[in-house]
Amino acid sequence: MMQKLSENILDKFSMDFLRSQVLKNAYGNNDTVIAARDPRVLLAWYLFFGLVPWFVQDMTFLLGCFVLVMITTLLARVAGLVLLLFGVGVFSQTGYLLLVTWLFGGDASAIMPLLILTLKVATISLASVTVFSGLDPDRLANGLMWYGCPERLSFSISYAYRILPMLMEEFQNVLLSYRLRGNPPAHDTFAGKVRYLAYQVKIIMYAFYPLMLNTAKRSRTTVEALEIRGYRYAATNKEVRRIKLAGLRLTWDDGIFAALSLLWVAATLLLGTLV
Amino acid sequence: MGIIEIRDLCYTYPGAAQPTLNHVNLTVEQGDFLAIVGNNGCGKSTLCKVLNGLIPHFITGQFSGEVTVSGQNTLESDVGTLARKVGYVYQDFENQIVRPTVLDDASYACLNYGMTDYLDQGRRALAQCGLQGREEEYVWQLSGGQTHLLALAGAVALGPDILILDEPIAQLDPGHADRIYGVLRELNETYGKTILVIEHHTEYIADFCKHVLLLKDGQVSWMLPARQALARVEELQSCNIFPPQVTQAAHALRERGLLPAGTELPTTVEEGKAAFAPLARKTALPHPAAMPRDHGPEAAALQGVTVSYRSVKGEPRVVFDKLDLSLYKGEKIALIGSNGAGKSTLMKLLVGLLRPKEGTVALNGTPLRDTKPEQLSRLISLVYQNPEEMFIKDSIEGDIAYAMQVRGVENWPEKTQALLERFRLTELAQRDGRLLSGGQMRRASLAIGVALNPGILLLDEPTANLDIATRREILRTLNEMKEITETVLIATHDMQLVCEWAQRIIVLCGGKVVADGTRDEIFGNTELAARVGIRPPEIFAMGRALDEKALCYTVPEFLSQFEGADA
Numbered sequence: 001m002m003q004k005l006s007e008n009i010l011d012k013f014s015m016d017f018l019r020s021q022v023l024k025n026a027y028g029n030n031d032t033v034i035a036a037r038d039p040r041v042l043l044a045w046y047l048f049f050g051l052v053p054w055f056v057q058d059m060t061f062l063l064g065c066f067v068l069v070m071i072t073t074l075l076a077r078v079a080g081l082v083l084l085l086f087g088v089g090v091f092s093q094t095g096y097l098l099l100v101t102w103l104f105g106g107d108a109s110a111i112m113p114l115l116i117l118t119l120k121v122a123t124i125s126l127a128s129v130t131v132f133s134g135l136d137p138d139r140l141a142n143g144l145m146w147y148g149c150p151e152r153l154s155f156s157i158s159y160a161y162r163i164l165p166m167l168m169e170e171f172q173n174v175l176l177s178y179r180l181r182g183n184p185p186a187h188d189t190f191a192g193k194v195r196y197l198a199y200q201v202k203i204i205m206y207a208f209y210p211l212m213l214n215t216a217k218r219s220r221t222t223v224e225a226l227e228i229r230g231y232r233y234a235a236t237n238k239e240v241r242r243i244k245l246a247g248l249r250l251t252w253d254d255g256i257f258a259a260l261s262l263l264w265v266a267a268t269l270l271l272g273t274l275v
Numbered sequence: 276m277g278i279i280e281i282r283d284l285c286y287t288y289p290g291a292a293q294p295t296l297n298h299v300n301l302t303v304e305q306g307d308f309l310a311i312v313g314n315n316g317c318g319k320s321t322l323c324k325v326l327n328g329l330i331p332h333f334i335t336g337q338f339s340g341e342v343t344v345s346g347q348n349t350l351e352s353d354v355g356t357l358a359r360k361v362g363y364v365y366q367d368f369e370n371q372i373v374r375p376t377v378l379d380d381a382s383y384a385c386l387n388y389g390m391t392d393y394l395d396q397g398r399r400a401l402a403q404c405g406l407q408g409r410e411e412e413y414v415w416q417l418s419g420g421q422t423h424l425l426a427l428a429g430a431v432a433l434g435p436d437i438l439i440l441d442e443p444i445a446q447l448d449p450g451h452a453d454r455i456y457g458v459l460r461e462l463n464e465t466y467g468k469t470i471l472v473i474e475h476h477t478e479y480i481a482d483f484c485k486h487v488l489l490l491k492d493g494q495v496s497w498m499l500p501a502r503q504a505l506a507r508v509e510e511l512q513s514c515n516i517f518p519p520q521v522t523q524a525a526h527a528l529r530e531r532g533l534l535p536a537g538t539e540l541p542t543t544v545e546e547g548k549a550a551f552a553p554l555a556r557k558t559a560l561p562h563p564a565a566m567p568r569d570h571g572p573e574a575a576a577l578q579g580v581t582v583s584y585r586s587v588k589g590e591p592r593v594v595f596d597k598l599d600l601s602l603y604k605g606e607k608i609a610l611i612g613s614n615g616a617g618k619s620t621l622m623k624l625l626v627g628l629l630r631p632k633e634g635t636v637a638l639n640g641t642p643l644r645d646t647k648p649e650q651l652s653r654l655i656s657l658v659y660q661n662p663e664e665m666f667i668k669d670s671i672e673g674d675i676a677y678a679m680q681v682r683g684v685e686n687w688p689e690k691t692q693a694l695l696e697r698f699r700l701t702e703l704a705q706r707d708g709r710l711l712s713g714g715q716m717r718r719a720s721l722a723i724g725v726a727l728n729p730g731i732l733l734l735d736e737p738t739a740n741l742d743i744a745t746r747r748e749i750l751r752t753l754n755e756m757k758e759i760t761e762t763v764l765i766a767t768h769d770m771q772l773v774c775e776w777a778q779r780i781i782v783l784c785g786g787k788v789v790a791d792g793t794r795d796e797i798f799g800n801t802e803l804a805a806r807v808g809i810r811p812p813e814i815f816a817m818g819r820a821l822d823e824k825a826l827c828y829t830v831p832e833f834l835s836q837f838e839g840a841d842a
Contacts, residue, residue, distance in 0.1 A: 016585070020585040023415070026375075137375075138375065158375065166369075170664060176628055177664060177667050178667060181681075182677075183678075183682045209667075210667050213707075213709055214663045214709065221365050221370040222373065224365075228327060230387030234388075234389075239389045240386065240387060243389065243393070244386065
């Protein structure tokens, strides 16, 4: 039973799965409420929820923010893998401290600060998850460009998403070469399992070498094609920037989104002073 | 004055000892459809990069002479200006696509050059290339042929007068290849574009191109109307270019005096009908041996296999639904079908990379589920379509040795040497596989594939992206390998390979086995061929056009059937 389960998990957690999750995360949810927002509004929104919680100690306010970003994360229909990473991340940052303190009989004076810290980290992470995986990369790039980020950065973001699936497929094939031709240590005993794990890690590291060379070979064409297609030309041309940003438009819904968030924050602040 | 004028062009790559282009003179008229042919490394791609200004503006080197494109001297111009006059589609076109959605990519260049109506330009280009209705799709949802059309649309969007394509159909099945050339003809005839293609498939040159340019050692040998050019059989063959099979057959018959000495050689099946009309087919022919029906024990079996891929949105895509298939020991099998029919998926299933959602895959009677992939490697081996992904060491010697070395196979150094010898790689043993030529890379990947002496060898498109001469070489290697490998399965679009090599042919279509048999059973069935979009070699069509009962797959077979006398 246990073996079946572990096999099943490994099965699910294949390169193929990662690839589909990355794509899903980037482009699979472009019809959600969050994805439809103007990227400039979302970035400003993120600036608030990504920064302010650090400087506030008020429990009610933090809880309020946490609930709000949780709702937006749900609205953005973020891919499961990202949420899992979020969970692991928060736990490994501060969550384990909270758990340990509580288990070993720490009292409220010890638990409260840790709880607040965990809440802060969770709120900020969820706000990032909402913005960076709820928006499709191109809209995000355009939003960043509007705020004055260099064209190169915004191009890199959208190009990374274009090339990532290709890289992962290639990596998968290189790994398969190792798997088919390699000879891993037997892993029936515990020591064998450790050796097997070490072997796997080693193979993953080795696999980067062919991956890099293959990518370098591919990019020769990409570099020339970018040159022909006017990439360098656009990077220095103000007019192109204007055309690109012309696609950004504020709608009433953006206003409602901002107003609702504001209202929510105000309400939690009010509640905080009442309690 | 022509749309392209080249006067005394010499070009040497940085660091190269010999010039790649050596005193080239060339005039191309507006509205031409020109095929550029020549040996590997004769400077075809270099010549094309000179036309769009990448040379000398982006790739430096020694450049002399004068190149004028649409009245513009390339030396006095820049890449941006020239890009609007000359569109370029690379051989590895998928690396040319940089944006995630179809419309985005098609309009990308227009946006970069600051055209305010860039989206309309993109839409118009997509319509011209037959991709209308796919504007919002993501690029990874497209098939190989559609991706190529998108790369073409990206070039067309800027409204260039000249389009250059480097081996446009090397990776495509005949259906998609026809579509590409159909689009090119439309662009040429309706929109008046001048089109240059680097092309090895002389059948397509005969059908679509107006002129042929032969390059030899960086020099222009000649430029002639397509029909005259293809009739120069001996000269072309000396440059490793193989004229259409119909032309080869006619040439051989003329040599033997069976066709009058002065006849113009036919280049297409239509022309062949008239030229070969006086010939009669020998009636009493020894019937070719049919496939032995008593086959060996089962080597691999799929039972009720269902596979689907996750998709980014919506329902998973089902590739196979309850597929049953058995492969027997000692068989030489070709797996054919159009792009996306499930050929690669079937191979991934057999090596255990993919697990079926339902059903079982078994090798030698043992279900794959109970075998670890590492233990599989002695039973089965897969040679990828893309040989680069098989090179995991920094020399091909290391790559061939790897699997034997880590398993501590006895005498592995000697066995490695023997394999290098067998695949004619001894000289290249220390080179990195990625830096070899296409044919050498392919041979190296075959050597890696057979290193552990697997019972079953799977080859995914072993002749894709190779010119005809290299394809012949690989075919020869495959024939030599018959004695050292027991069961071989090749997935391919290359029907000449299928006809000359395979004993059993499996046709996949829409995830189902629609036909399974000998070449006579598969290609003799006209209705089947039309339905699944497979096309027998041209000489086969020629034979049948002359005599419905003639089944000849190679030029020598055709000759022996229609020659009358000695075979």
